[in-house]
Amino acid sequence: MTIHQESARYTISSGDHLVTVRNRKRMDMTSVKSIERFDQEEFYVNTSQGHLLIRGEELRIVHLDVDKGLLTLEGEVKQFQYDESESGLSKSFLHKLFG
Template sequence: MQFQAENQTITIPSGDHLISLRNRKRMDLTSVKSIERFDQTEFYVRTSQGILHIKGEELKIVHLDVDKGLLTLEGIVRVMQYDEEQQADGARGLLHKLFG
């Protein structure tokens, strides 16, 4: 996979997860599997490395290509945090532990 960044092309090994954040206002992500939920203040993005929780202001999707696993967001990024898969799945994680 190739990733275009400010006058240069970066080749990323297939499946690698990469985050590029420019001036806390534009974020590019690779290895995106899905967007669980989002609004202008937070995004929950499922990546190859787990759920990425992004908080900020005026967040919006500029580009999304789920087939290639690419996502570009714009807005003011305040917080980025990875959550464990079980925590993000909530009840399913608990039920799986009890009956799984």
């Protein structure tokens, strides 16, 4: 990923996946393909770099632009983790049911 600074602005190459967390209260993402599932405690997001699991409290979508692949969440971010396997969604679901 290349970030270019133009005066006080930063530009990010198209297609790059970027995650920014501000004070664990706001999370901005690029290259978001879809949101597989979400509630106030957990988001499961499909990105260009794989599935991203975000856990926290009182999580909510502030901004979503599917065409541009942009997502902004607010709430208390406690954990985020990439899942390399394609079956991560079903594993998490089954694990929750049968633990």
